[in-house]
Structures are given as C-alpha cells and as structure tokens.
Amino acid sequence: MYSYIKAKLVILFTVLLVLVGCDNKKEQQPSVKTVTIEHSQGKTEVPDNPKKVVVFNTATLDIMDALNIPVTAVPQSDVHYPTFLSKYDSKEYTNVGTLFEPNYEVLSSIQPDIIIAGGRANDAYNKLNDIAPTISLDIDYNNFLGSITQRTRQLGDIFHKQNEADKLLADFNQKIEQLKQKTSTAGSALVIMVNGGKMSAYSEKSRFGFVFDVLGFKPATTFQEAGRHGNAVTSEFILSVNPEWLFVLDRDNAIGNKEAQSAQQVLNNELIKKTSAWQHNHIVYLDSTSIYISGGIQTYSHLMDQIDVALQTELAH
Structure with a gap:
C-alpha cells in the first residue's frame, strides 16, 4: 500500500513540474509588439516593423519606395507601373493579383505580417483582413497635404523610418513653397483628363486638385461636383473658360492603351x-502613368518638376 501511494505521489509531482515548466515557457515567450494605426477603414493593430509586407495601394507603394521600405509582394497582373516603380514588375516580388482583385490563394501561402490595401483594393478589405492585419492608407483629396503627411508619418512609425519620413516631408514641403512663389502670378489653370477621345475637367478638392489646392493656381472655373471621374467638358467649354494654363492627363497612355x-x-x-x-x-502634358496609377510623394514631386520647367521657360521669355 505504501509503495502504491508513493508511486502516485511521484506521478503527481512529475505532472506538476511539467505544468509549471509549460507556464514558465509561456511567460518567457516575448509578446509581439504592435502599433495602432488609424486608417480609412478604422483602427488596426499591426506588427511593429513587419517583415512580410504586401502592398496593393500604389500611392502607398510610392511613399514606401521613397522611404526604402522592403516589400514582399505587389499586384503585377494588368498593372502599368510608372517608370520609377517599374522594379515592382520583377520576379523579385511575388505577384498577388491585380489592383482590384487579389489572389487570395497566393496571399494565404505567403502568410504576410501586414497587408496595405486601400485605393482600388478597398472592396477587398474584409477578405484581406481575414488573412493578415490590413490597413487602408488612402489619401484624402479634401485635405491632400495634411493627409499625405499623416500617411508618410504612419509608415515611418510602423517601419522605424521616422527620420527618413521627416526628411522626405521636409524636402517635399520645401519644393511646394518654392514653386508657389511662381504660381501666384502665373494666371488661371484648368486640369483635364483625356480618355477615349473624351475630356473631363477637375477643380479644387478633387482627385487631381493638387494644382489648385497645394500649388495655388487660380481655377479657370469651378464645378459643383468634384467627382472621382471629373466633369465632362468639350472644346467649346474649354474655350469659354479660356484658361491661361492647361494641365493634361492622358488616361489611355497611363493604362497602356495604344489604340x-x-x-x-x-x-x-x-x-x-x-x-x-x-x-x-x-x-503641359503631365506624366499620366505616374499620376493616374500611383499618386504618392514621388509622383507629386515629379509633377512639380514638370510644372517648374514650364514656368521657368515662360519666365525666360
């Protein structure tokens, strides 16, 4: 009887040691540090400085590229990246579908730490968020400068690039201020997009309102609606408002339509x-692929360079 009780006690003691050991292992495991990000789809806790990064939003990819943030996967199917982002077409990056339709099977196999959606992939947000923490860092065109500043700083916080973000924003704002000194007396302007032989015009607080909202060009006209697809206009209308500057986007060229x-x-x-x-x-025929497909800090920096050259040419005359 004594031996039986002794054996039972030994077994119980051994089980207790195992359980305590398991608890100690749990306590020793480091907790994953996270960053809370407020974005266009809500608030999300994402891993601090994630390594496996998938990006669907090309405007965000533009900023991340400027900050030298490593990316694992991007959409490559039916995507016409601008020249400065053309490296993302290479096999170095995993193809996760199109800008509108993610390849969920490939995404699941990657097991990303974070997915950056938004833009054309907004409708896929819930499905993407089921795979990995997903944020939508869209830029608000009603508050372009404040919004792009916030998004750049958020990326800096997530990926430990705060100093790089500060430098990028400082250079961007300096370029804006230098150009505004020239635009203040440049006269009225109209921004149009040509698509399939038809024209749409954009004014302040619109998708392409940067020329007015940030650079300070005087609008040749205003529109009640600032819809994403612009306001349909004709050559007669353009003559009637008679802009002193006409900034032109070619959508067909931007998406690679040669016909x-x-x-x-x-x-x-x-x-x-x-x-x-x-x-x-x-x-001025703007870099349409950059502006229409991308739309981050590098895009608008290139746009300012184009406009600056045009204004310098005018001043030289």
Whole structure:
C-alpha cells in the first residue's frame, strides 16, 4: 500500500513540474509588439516593423519606395507601373493579383505580417483582413497635404523610418513653397483628363486638385461636383473658360492603351487653338502613368518638376 501511494505521489509531482515548466515557457515567450494605426477603414493593430509586407495601394507603394521600405509582394497582373516603380514588375516580388482583385490563394501561402490595401483594393478589405492585419492608407483629396503627411508619418512609425519620413516631408514641403512663389502670378489653370477621345475637367478638392489646392493656381472655373471621374467638358467649354494654363492627363497612355487617340490629337483642333493656353504654349502634358496609377510623394514631386520647367521657360521669355 505504501509503495502504491508513493508511486502516485511521484506521478503527481512529475505532472506538476511539467505544468509549471509549460507556464514558465509561456511567460518567457516575448509578446509581439504592435502599433495602432488609424486608417480609412478604422483602427488596426499591426506588427511593429513587419517583415512580410504586401502592398496593393500604389500611392502607398510610392511613399514606401521613397522611404526604402522592403516589400514582399505587389499586384503585377494588368498593372502599368510608372517608370520609377517599374522594379515592382520583377520576379523579385511575388505577384498577388491585380489592383482590384487579389489572389487570395497566393496571399494565404505567403502568410504576410501586414497587408496595405486601400485605393482600388478597398472592396477587398474584409477578405484581406481575414488573412493578415490590413490597413487602408488612402489619401484624402479634401485635405491632400495634411493627409499625405499623416500617411508618410504612419509608415515611418510602423517601419522605424521616422527620420527618413521627416526628411522626405521636409524636402517635399520645401519644393511646394518654392514653386508657389511662381504660381501666384502665373494666371488661371484648368486640369483635364483625356480618355477615349473624351475630356473631363477637375477643380479644387478633387482627385487631381493638387494644382489648385497645394500649388495655388487660380481655377479657370469651378464645378459643383468634384467627382472621382471629373466633369465632362468639350472644346467649346474649354474655350469659354479660356484658361491661361492647361494641365493634361492622358488616361489611355497611363493604362497602356495604344489604340485610342492621344491627348495631343484630341486637343489639336481649332477651338483649343484659340485658347490663351494654346497661344502662349502653356499646355503641359503631365506624366499620366505616374499620376493616374500611383499618386504618392514621388509622383507629386515629379509633377512639380514638370510644372517648374514650364514656368521657368515662360519666365525666360
């Protein structure tokens, strides 16, 4: 009897040691540090300085590229990246579908630490968030400068690039201030996008309102609606508002459609030739792929370079 009780006690003691050991292991495991990010779809806790990073939002990818943040996977199917982001077409990065339709099977196999969605992938947010913590760092065009500043700083916080973010924003703001000194007396402007031979115009607080909201060009006209797809206009309308500067985006060129009329062909007509912009050689064909497909800090920095060259040419005359 004594031996039986002794054996039972030994077994119980051994079990207790195992349980205590397991608890100690749990206590010793380091907790994963996280960062809480407020974004266009809510608030999300994401890993601090994540390593496996998937990016669907091209505007965010633009900023991340400027901050030298490593990326694991991006959409590559039917994506026409601008030249400065063309490296993301390479096999170095895993293809996770299109900008609109993620490849969930590939995403699950990657097991990402974080997914950065938003932009064209907004509708996929819930499914993406089931795979990994997902944030949508969209830029608010009603508050462009404040919004792009916030998004850049958030990326700096997540990926330990705070100093780089400060430097990037300082250079960006300096370029804006230098250009605004020239735009204040440059005259009125109109921003149009040509798509399939038709034209749409954009004014303040719109998708392409940067020229007015940030750079300070005077709008040649205003629109009640600032819809994402702009306001349909004709050559007659453009002549009637008669802008001194005409900034042009070519959507077909941006998406790689070689069959449609180019923006230059569409604008080459007798009505546009009567405008002040045409007669003073103030029609600027912007880097459409960069602005339409991307839209981060590098994009708008390039846009400012283009406009600065045009203004310098005017001043030289």
